[in-house]
Amino acid sequence: MVTQTSAPDQSPGRPRDQRIDEAVLHATRELLLEVGYAGLSLTAIAERAGTTRPALSRRWPSLDHLVHEAAFPADLTAPLAPSGSTTRDVRAMVAGALAAFAHPVARAAAPGLVAAITADPALHAVLLERFSAALGGIEQPLLDVVAGTTFFALLLHPDDLDDDWVDQVTHLLTEGIPR
Known part of the structure; x- marks a missing residue:
């Protein structure tokens, strides 16, 4: 079974703040360009995004999942509509x-x-x-x-x-x- 890595929390309580997701993805992209994949850490991403490591862990199962979503966002991999040709x-x-x-x-x-x-x-x-x-x-x-x-x-x-x-x-x- 495949789950979406950034699906909204299904637990009761406060709704997830999409601004944190966006800030984390943006910080991940910036750091990838600055320090490369090998130089990334959840701590550095959380600091850059103005959030905490636990906030990242609630949203992505691993650093690799986060990097995947940051590097290949949904708009870059949007479905192609068949043209008939x-x-x-x-x-x-x-x-x-x-x-x-x-x-x-x-x-x-x-x-x-x-x-x-x-x-x-x-x-x-x-x-x-x-x-x-x-x-x-x-x-x-x-x-x-x-x-x-x-x-x-x-x-x-x-x-x-x-x-x-x-x-x-x-x-x-x-x-x-x-x-």
Whole structure:
């Protein structure tokens, strides 16, 4: 079972203050850019956000879950609406993956998150759920190819990924390898 990492508390009492969630996510993004994944701590994030570590622990099961939500916010991974054209839909997927993975915060978080998802099945499930939902039920192999291609290309030649690259990958995925 996968649970949303920032779902509202279901317990009675005072409603959760969304401003704290926003401040924590903002502080996490800032610190990722300043100190990188390895330099992050819940204490530093809480101090930057003007809250406490227990407030973070009530909202996110771990630092890794918090970083995942900060690096890949819902608006970056919003579901794609089918256009009726396979080529347009694949291009939108490739462009969306590039936008999500190339974002400076996502790039700062990626090395740590890759290590974390291999060690944390719950985080792995949350990550898969978020990206699968963004692609609107697209077949898993296509999700793997688009995400894997984009992620690896960002590692190898991040400065060469532009609309032309998106078009080339789209063509390869929709038309295959030219003979």
